[in-house]
Amino acid sequence: MPIRVITDQSDREAPAQSGASLLLELELWPHQSLTPKGFVIMIGGTFAMLMVPLVGLIGTAVLWGVLPFMLLVLGALWYGLQRSWRDRDILERFELTAESARLTRRDPDGSTRDWEANPFWMRVERHDKVGSIEDYLTLEGGSRSVEIGSFLTPEERRGLERRLLNAIGAVKLRR
Structure with missing residues (x-):
């Protein structure tokens, strides 16, 4: 509470x-519903789910075209969650x-x-x-x-x- x-x-x-x-x-x-442990689970789970489609692209040139966008999505999620925590830091x-x-x-x-x-x-x-x-x-x-x-x-x-x-x-x- x-x-x-x-x-x-x-x-x-x-x-x-x-x-x-x-x-x-x-x-x-x-x-604050997202705990630090929940943050790690969310980022780790998102990373794992984003990497699943890349398994079929390993060893191809297409991997290097898709990988930056996958990392950009992960970085945007990280930034959004951190910003949400910072904006809720009120006492x-x-x-x-x-x-x-x-x-x-x-x-x-x-x-x-x-x-x-x-x-x-x-x-x-x-x-x-x-x-x-x-x-x-x-x-x-x-x-x-x-x-x-x-x-x-x-x-x-x-x-x-x-x-x-x-x-x-x-x-x-x-x-």
Whole structure:
């Protein structure tokens, strides 16, 4: 599951000390269905299947005409799978304390984007349909509205919404 709960103290009683401790900490990332082992199997299997027709061409001049195209197909598959992995290298980290809510997103190019708001004034909004995305989630508050978990499935976004609403409700009750 592409959601990891690192800390969830939102259902516990308020601590006696300052509320600076983390109440909720989550990491979100896109689902990666192709494992490194699966990548090796895919490339190896494709290579084997592409070489089967070449067995009959061994020792002929035609082999040298067909071989570059077979290798080009294999190289295109390799590049496409690597590019897909690189494009899905996204990590969103949400941290909630009694004083602040913070969302940090690391994009595939390595850049990071931050958003911060006061949890007392923050809202979680779920939009039924935005374009082709169902159950689109946004965090509103602070200087702007930001999306969270856009790469998750609709069911995962609904579960994330419930978890965020419970944690924010707990923060508001503690004040």
